[in-house]
Amino acid sequence: MGIISMEKVDHLYWLGRYTERVYTTLRVFFHIYDRIIEQPEGIYGKYCERLNIPNIYTSNRQFVQSYLFGEDNPDSVYSNMRRAYDNAIVLRDELSSTVLSYVQLALDTFASCRKTTAPLLELQQVIDDLLAFWGGADDYVEEEDCRNILKCGKYVERLDLCIRLDYHEKDLEKEYRKLCNRLGKTNLNYSPQSLARLEEIILREEDPKSHYGEALACLGGLIYAG
Amino acid sequence: MRELIEHTEGINRLMARYGVKFGIYKGGEFHEQLFPFDAIPRVITHEEFRQLERGLIQRVDALNLFLNDIYGEKKIIADGVIPEEFVFISSGYLPQCEGIKPPKNIYSHISGIDLVLGKDGEWYILEDNLRIPSGASYPMIAREICRRVSPATFGNNSVVDNRQYAAMLRETLDWVNTGGVPVIMTPGRYNAAYFEHSYLAERTGSALASCTDLFVEDNYLYYKDYRDRKQKVGVIYRRISDEYLDPMTFLPESLIGIPNLMDVYRRGNVAIVNAPGNGVADDKGIYYFVPKMIRYYLDQEPVLKNAPTYLPFYEEDKKYVLDNLEKLVIKDVAEAGGYGVIFGNELSRERLQEMKELIERESRRFIAQEVIDFQDMEVMDGDEKVLRKADLRAFVLSGEKTRVWPSGLTRFSRNADSFVVNSSQGGGFKDTWVLSQWKK
Structure with missing residues (x-):
C-alpha cells in the first residue's frame, strides 16, 4: 500500500535492533563460553561493563544460565529475543507470515534450549533462524x-x-x-x-x-x- | 487420510511456527495458546453443502433485511411479528444507528453461523454471529499446511479448495468500499483473535491498523503515514466491539476508538464491516424469531432449523421451561464465548430452584433450548481415536451476492463429557472439507 504508520516504523526499527542484539551477543557469547573453560571465575565482569549492563552474576555457571536464559533478567539474551518477537508479531502484514515465522522459530528454539546441558549446540539454531529471518526480509518484504x-x-x-x-x-x-x-x-x-x-x-x-x-x-x- | 493423521504432530509444529494462536486472559494475565489441530476432517458432501448453502444464504439475507428494517421503518414490529421489547431492550440495539444506511445497504458482511449436526442427520442452527465472528483463518492455514504434508490425500479426494477465503473477503470489502484503501482495524496484539487480524490483513492486502493510525478530518477517515502523508480509507474491517468504535458516539470514557468515525459513516464516506448495531440481530433472544423473519421478509420456509427454543418471556414457554428445566440448556442472552451456558441436568436441586426463581424474575434474560443430541466426531487422542462433540461455524459473505465459503471452522471439545467447544475453553479445531461434485 506504500504507507507505513508511525507505530509500525517504531516496531520495524526496534525489531531490527533486537534481532541484531540477539544475533551479535549470542555470537560473542560463544567466544566467552569457550574462554570460560580455561579462565577463572568472574570473566563476565568486563563484558557487563562494556555492554553497560549490571553485573548481577555470582559465578560463571550462573552467568551462563541467567545471561542467556533469564526470564526475569531484563538484560538476558532471551529477554531481548522476546522483545524482538513483541515487535515482530505486530508486523505480519508488513513482513509476511514466512518472514515472521523465523522470529517465532528463533523464540521457540530459545525457550526450548533452557533445559539443555549443551546450550551452544542448540542455540546455533537460533542464530540460523535469525540469519534466515534477514534473508527472508530481503526476499519477501515488498516495501x-x-x-x-x-x-x-x-x-x-x-x-x-x-x-x-x-x-x-x-x-x-x-x-x-x-x-x-x-x-x-x-x-x-x-x-x-x-x-x-x-x-x-x-x-x-x-x-x-x-x-x-x-x-x-x-x-x-x-x-x-x- | 492416514498420512495426514500420522503427521498431526508435524502439522501442529508448523502451525506453531506460523503463530497460529489465540489469546486468553487467566488471572488477569494475557497468555498466548496454540489452537490444537486434529487432522481428521469434518467431511460435507456436495449435496449436503448445497442444502446448507441454500439455508445459510436465506438466513443471512433475512437477517440483513431485518437490520435494514430495524434501523429504518421497523415494519416487522408494526406487523406484530417480533415484540418490540425484544428489539429495544437488546444490548445489541444501538439507537445511535437509527436512520443510517450503510453502503449498499449491507449490515452483516461477514456472518459466522454456528451449526451442529444432529443424530437425525439434520443440521441445526445454534447461533448467529453478526458482529465480529472470528475463526476463518484457522482452517485456511490448516488447509495450506495439510496440502503440503499430504498432497496424496487431496489428490485422492475431491475436496473443494478453501484457500480463496481471502479473495472472497477482499471482494466483499471492495464491493462496499466508498473509495479509499481497505484497512483491518485491530485493538492490538493482546486481543484473543490477533493472529486472525494480522493474517487476514496479510492475505487480503489490507493495512493492519490500530486506532492511533486512523483519524477523521473533514468527514473522511484517513490512515496516517510516518511521513505525515495521509491516505483515505474507504472500508474499515473493524475487529473491535461497537462500543469502542467512536468515543464521541458511544463510550466517552473510552481511550480507544476513532473520534468522529460515526459521523464519517453516517455521511456514507466509509463502510464499516460489519456495521455497528448488528448485535440486535444475533441476540440470543432474537434467534428465536429468525425463522419468522425468513417467512416475513422472503416469503419462504426456512431451509435450516433452529434448535428447539423457548422464551420464558412468553407465559406458555415459561411454564414449559420451569417444568422441564432439568433437561434443558439455559443461555444467558448477554453472554458469549460459551459462557453463561447452563445445562439443567448438571444442576443440584438447590441450584435448579435458584435458577427457576431467576427465570421467574428475569424472564427476558434467558432462553432455553432442548439439548440436541448431536453427532460425535472422531478425534485423535494420542494414538487412539475417541469421540467428541463438535460444531461448525460456517462463514457467509455478503457483497454483490451472498456466498457461503465452502469450508468452515469445526471446533471440538477436548473433554469427553463436554458440549462446550469454544477455543477459550480449551477446545481444538479441524479442517472442514466440502467435497466437489466432480469425483476423482
Missing part, C-alpha cells in the same frame, strides 16, 4: 521503505555493539557506511549533527577510542520520532 527502516535498526545496533565490544576500526567504518547508506534511503527523522560527529570520530579522529563514549551518545540520539 523497500520497510526493509530500509528495519536495516537502519540493525546497523544502529551493530555499530553500537561494535563500539562497545571494541571491534577493529575497519569494522566500525564498514558498519558506519552501511548505516549511512540505509538511513539515506528512508524518511526517518535523524540528527545530521549527530551523524556528522559520528563520522568524524569513526573515520577521522586520530584516537577514536577516546571518543567512543561520545560516539555512543551520538548513535543513541541519531534517530528520533516525530
